Amino acid sequence: MLKRIVPTMPGKTGQNVAVVAQTEIDGVGLDCLRSRFGSPLFVFSERTLRKNMREAVRAFSTRYPEVRFAWSYKTNYLNTICRIFHEEGAMAEVVSGFEYDKALANGVPSNLIIFNGPAKSEQDLLRAIEGDSLIHIDNTEELRILTNLSIEKNIKPRVALRVNMDVGIYPPWNRFGFNLESGQAWDALEKIASEGKLNCVGLHCHIGTFIQTADAYRIEAEKLALLAKDSMEKLGLPISYVDMGGGFASKNTLKSSYLTGEDLCPTFDDYAETITSVFRTMKFPDGKRLRIVLETGRALVDNAGFLLTSVITNKRMADGRLNTVIDAGVNLLFTSFWYNHKVTATYESTSQVEPTMLCGPLCMNIDVIRDNVMLPPLKRNDLLLIHNVGAYNVTQWMQFITMRPKVVMVKENGEVILLRDAECLNDVNGVEDRCTVN
Amino acid sequence: MNLVTGMIVNDSGYVFNSMTGESFSINQTARLVLTLLGEGCSKTDIYNRLLSEYDVEASSLEADVDDFFYLLKKYRILVD
Numbered sequence: 001m002l003k004r005i006v007p008t009m010p011g012k013t014g015q016n017v018a019v020v021a022q023t024e025i026d027g028v029g030l031d032c033l034r035s036r037f038g039s040p041l042f043v044f045s046e047r048t049l050r051k052n053m054r055e056a057v058r059a060f061s062t063r064y065p066e067v068r069f070a071w072s073y074k075t076n077y078l079n080t081i082c083r084i085f086h087e088e089g090a091m092a093e094v095v096s097g098f099e100y101d102k103a104l105a106n107g108v109p110s111n112l113i114i115f116n117g118p119a120k121s122e123q124d125l126l127r128a129i130e131g132d133s134l135i136h137i138d139n140t141e142e143l144r145i146l147t148n149l150s151i152e153k154n155i156k157p158r159v160a161l162r163v164n165m166d167v168g169i170y171p172p173w174n175r176f177g178f179n180l181e182s183g184q185a186w187d188a189l190e191k192i193a194s195e196g197k198l199n200c201v202g203l204h205c206h207i208g209t210f211i212q213t214a215d216a217y218r219i220e221a222e223k224l225a226l227l228a229k230d231s232m233e234k235l236g237l238p239i240s241y242v243d244m245g246g247g248f249a250s251k252n253t254l255k256s257s258y259l260t261g262e263d264l265c266p267t268f269d270d271y272a273e274t275i276t277s278v279f280r281t282m283k284f285p286d287g288k289r290l291r292i293v294l295e296t297g298r299a300l301v302d303n304a305g306f307l308l309t310s311v312i313t314n315k316r317m318a319d320g321r322l323n324t325v326i327d328a329g330v331n332l333l334f335t336s337f338w339y340n341h342k343v344t345a346t347y348e349s350t351s352q353v354e355p356t357m358l359c360g361p362l363c364m365n366i367d368v369i370r371d372n373v374m375l376p377p378l379k380r381n382d383l384l385l386i387h388n389v390g391a392y393n394v395t396q397w398m399q400f401i402t403m404r405p406k407v408v409m410v411k412e413n414g415e416v417i418l419l420r421d422a423e424c425l426n427d428v429n430g431v432e433d434r435c436t437v438n
Numbered sequence: 439m440n441l442v443t444g445m446i447v448n449d450s451g452y453v454f455n456s457m458t459g460e461s462f463s464i465n466q467t468a469r470l471v472l473t474l475l476g477e478g479c480s481k482t483d484i485y486n487r488l489l490s491e492y493d494v495e496a497s498s499l500e501a502d503v504d505d506f507f508y509l510l511k512k513y514r515i516l517v518d
Contacts, residue, residue, distance in 0.1 A: 002453075002468050002509045005461040316505065320512045352465050379498050 001352050001377065004320070021345045022385050026410040030308055030346045030383055033408065033416065039310040039383070040328035042394060042407040044419065046084060048304035050412070053088040056300060059268035064276035066291040070114050072246055073099040075297025075391050076305075080409060080419045082106050085300070093295045097124040100133075114243070114295070116162070116204075118176055125149060129157040136160045136204045136243070138177055143188060143198075150197040160202030160243060161188055163227065167219040173208045180223060186230075193235035200237045202293070203228050206245030210254065210298065214266040214274040220244065221278035225290070232285045241291035244275055250302030252339045252388045261388075268299070298391040305390025307333060311382045312361060322356045324378055329360020329367045331400040333386065334393055336369045342387040343369075349376035358384075362401050399423060439516050441475050458514055467492075471506060475516070481507060 023030060026045050033041060053069070060067040070093035071085035077099060083106050086092070092103035095117030103113050110131025115124070118138045122145055128135050129149055137143050137159055150157055162177030163185045178185040192200045207220050224242045231237040249265040257264060279292060309328035317323050330336055343358065353374040360367040369386070378384070397404055403423040408416050444456035451469060453462040464472070467488070474484050485503050489496060510516035 001465045002506060002513070002515075003463045004513060005463055314501070314505065316508055316512070320509060377502075379501070 001354060003354055021348050023346055023348075025306060026412075027414055028410050028416055030385060033308060034310070034383060036416070037406045037408055037418070038422070039308060040326075040332060040405045041308040042332075042389070042405065043306045043308055044078075044081065044390060044407070044409040045304045045306075046409055046411050049081065049084050049301065050088060052300045052304065053085060053090070056268045056294075056296065057089065059272035060276060060292070060294070063272050064279060064292060066289055067276075068241075068291060068293050070243075070293055070295050071300075072295050072297030073102060074395055075246075076301050076394055077102055078394055078407060078419050079106055080417075081301065091293075097121060097127075100124060100128065114160075114293070116295075122149070126153070129153065129155055132158060134158050134160060134202065136162045136177075136202075137188070138162050140188070143191065147195055147197045156197065156199045158201050159192070159198045160204045160241070161185060161192070161200060162204045162206075163224065165205060165207070165220065165223050167207045167216045167223075169208060169211065169213065169216045171208070173206065176206065177204070180227065185227065189227075189231050189235055189237065193231075193237055200231070201239060202241040202243055203231070203239060204243035204245065204293075206295070207247055209247050210249045210252075211247040212249050212265055214270045217244065217271060218274045218278060221275050225278055225282045228290060229282065229284055232288070239290065240288075241293050242279075243293040243295065246295040246297050248296040248299035250298045250388060250391060252302060252335070252341065255338055255340055257340075301390040302388045303390065305388070305393070307386040307389045307393075309384050309386060311378045311380055311384065313380060314378065317357065322354050323359055324356050324375065325359050325361060326369065326384060327361050328369070328386070328405075329362040329364075329402070330369065331360070331362060331367075331398045331402065332393065332404065333360075333369060333389060334396040334398075335389065335391070339388070340370060340373075341389065343373050343375065344385050344387065345376050345378070346383040346385055352376060364401075394420070399428060403428070439511075439518060441472065442515055442517050445515060447472055453515070455513065455515055460513060462513065462515075468506065471503075 025043055026047050033043060068091060070091040071082055073092060073094045086106060086108055091112040092108040093114040093116060094100045094103050100115060110133050113133040114136060115128045115133050116136045120142060125145060126149055135157055146157060163180050164174040164177045165180040166172055178188045192198050203224050205220055205224055207216055228239045228242055231239050248271055251261045251265055253261040279290060307328055309326045312325040312327055315323045353376050355372050356375040358370040358373055360369055394407060406418060406422045407420040409419050410416055442455060442457050446454040451464045453464055471484055489499055
């Protein structure tokens with residue numbers, strides 16, 4: 001191995017000189033997983049999923065008595081994974097009719113489904129009304145449709161108003177819901193109260209994604225709590241819960257970040273202390289205590305997911321950099337566009353590592369999983385493990401150039417089960433074959 | 439092909455190319471290869487020596503030797 005020494009400012013944390021190998025997931029060897037299920041392969045750990053959920057519930061429920069989690073389907077809607085979160089007590093939070101159907105099929109009672117999202121159809125809204133689901137209103141058009149359906153069906157649907165606000169972070173999320181500071185939210189609440197057709201039981205805000213400062217949630221909690229108090233006192237609305245949304249950061253490392261996610265991101269305890277302290281001290285009419293609803297997804301599932309991938313070849317770039325090509329590309333690992341995913345070898349090696357550009361198998365220049373990662377010498381068919389891939393990949397992945405691979409789960413008892421089979425040509429051609437071409 | 443004149447290699451695996459001013463780090467195997475090159479061995483000689491000395495697959499070794507020689511030329515450590 002020959003490594004050029006480039007004079008540069010030393011990093012605060014120093015340069016990685018060795019890569020610690022990971023050879024198994026919850027006791028199951030990675031070679032064994034590849035032999036049984038092929039490569040690339042998404043692997044989920046049931047143990048980690050349940051541990052994360054219990055940790056989050058403990059952090060909040062030991063500080064505040066009325067807390068409920070709702071599993072964010074869009075983060076990962078593999079049915080087995082959703083059902084694990086439901087078994088652990090989570091409601092369902094869905095953002096489309098498709099996700100609504102998935103939640104029902106997973107055995108979630110319709111009155112325990114939060115129906116969010118900016119583009120609900122009339123048909124979906126009607127189903128949600130008839131199912132007594134919690135409908136979070138995103139816009140005035142939706143408010144009008146809900147009011148009309150309420151009159152037409154003579155049902156008073158349970159709704160919450162989605163609100164957006166300035167919590168001092170960038171970028172501000174003000175695309176969804178009604179803006180607080182400009183008065184949009186209050187106008188909508190007044191309209192709901194004056195018309196009396198909707199049962200407005202909640203307020204909801206989602207301040208953003210991958211929020212690395214817990215204090216932003218303090219600002220959100222204070223503003224939502226005050227709005228809830230005013231809604232109850234001045235408008236007589238029966239607010240019973242405040243949905244704080246999601247956005248808790250996982251342990252991934254953003255590309256723009258200097259420190260790693262593991263060093264930087266708040267814990268569940270940090271978020272919980274910040275949020276619950278506001279609701280513990282705020283006084284509501286008649287001594288009422290509001291329920292806190294949390295829709296965190298990423299922080300619960302990210303570190304439970306791994307992507308096992310095999311080396312195809314090594315190449316040298318024109319500037320001498322090592323380029324290792326693997327069999328998993330950005331079509332499978334959508335999050336590699338914004339994370340520097342942790343990558344580990346699956347065998348013990350010497351401390352000799354080399355800066356490596358890790359590319360996927362797509363015939364596309366953008367197919368780069370890591371621009372620069374320190375890896376030991378690798379040869380064809382060597383295995384690599386990509387960490388923290390549980391959130392947003394098996395929902396946002398694409399069938400593009402290659403087929404999507406199998407997804408498995410290592411159960412708590414060590415058994416490995418197939419959650420999703422690999423796609424085949426018939427799956428792709430089938431949707432075309434259904435068409436009649438004249 | 440010869441090693442560039444004025445190259446310094448020390449026992450801890452530090453290489454300095456005085457012609458370009460660039461520094462490198464090498465492992466033990468790479469040091470052996472540089473020693474053999476200094477003794478006038480050809481690429482084929484070196485490949486055969488490593489194949490007999492190490493428990494390594496021929497195809498894997500061939501790829502590694504090719505890559506190493508590519509880098510030696512790329513960084514002007516091995517010159518015409």
